[in-house]
């Protein structure tokens with residue numbers, strides 16, 4: 001309400017002598033991650049574009065992306081004129097592994113985007129070592145893992161750049177929004193310019209009645225600025241993130257224990273190195289024949305009907321998704337040639353297909369309930385399991 005009443009709804013507006021809210025949020029979010037720098041942006045998708053442009057990635061370059069996630073990593077790479085090369089994922093976690101990433105690399109690879117998917121964290125020890133050995137920067141897309149920790153350190157701080165979304169569905173929600181974090185001062189400066197039409201914060205105190213942002217010719221940007229109203233919401237929400245994550249982690253343990261008691265049912269594995277969990281979508285896993293071999297959509301539908309709560313199958317692997325169609329835009333013609341397309345998606349994806357056939361997901365909101373709610377979820381999966389014959393036909 002203060003942001004609304006301030007009438008300063010955008011960072012590009014005469015300042016009142018105080019820092020813009022999007023800047024205050026960036027400072028809080030950097031502190032939360034124990035890194036020196038963060039830049040707020042308007043979407044998680046823009047955060048990925050800014051990350052790639054901050055690394056000066058463009059035409060002729062390749063970027064390795066996992067083929068089982070939201071489309072944004074793929075579209076972001078296309079938007080900077082580079083070729084997204086889709087790598088397979090681990091069949092149980094749905095995440096990139098050092099091996100699947102390495103198999104998609106070439107001498108043109110200029111970055112690897114790793115996604116910490118749904119309710120787990122990719123193998124950061126292995127991926128950091130592999131990327132460092134290859135001399136290729138890692139970009140962490142942590143849009144589904146705000147606040148998760150790997151060996152005592154927040155995810156998003158292991159790569160050269162961490163990218164986040166604050167879209168309404170994420171565990172830190174502001175409607176639409178995003179951010180990049182880094183420990184590299186040059187990337188911080190470039191990211192400021194890239195998201196605010198070639199402007200950065202002026203040095204020294206914030207001027208009264210003048211602009212907080214000043215032009216800098218180092219690199220040309222565009223407008224990916226976060227609204228002041230969004231920043232106001234996020235400044236209010238951030239202090240609740242750790243408590244909500246802790247509650248969801250506790251309920252996730254309850255659920256995991258309950259589901260493990262069912263024959264052929266389990267959960268998406270979380271590596272031991274993860275000492276704080278963040279759950280965006282909780283993943284229930286099963287063996288292909290657990291439910292009599294019926295399509296995963298039928299299993300999701302049946303559990304959903306028992307609970308009167310949305311439960312869904314993972315999205316289609318991106319190499320055959322209707323949402324990845326660069327051929328429909330002329331600006332991608334130079335990169336999405338026949339040979340480009342073959343290079344991008346011309347391999348098998350057994351890991352992604354297996355994950356997709358053997359996992360059902362539901363929203364983090366369900367984990368804000370109590371032990372009784374978790375028991376209901378376990379009972380619903382158990383009921384569908386005993387009546388699996390009804391799913392056939």
Ligand SMILES: *Cc1c(COP(=O)(O)O)cnc(C)c1O
Pocket residue numbers: 042043044045046069070072073115141143144164165166167176177178
């Ligand atoms: C949501 C999401 C994004 C995109 O964020 P938007 O704010 O919707 O643009 C990117 N990557 C992943 C993994 C996401 O889940």
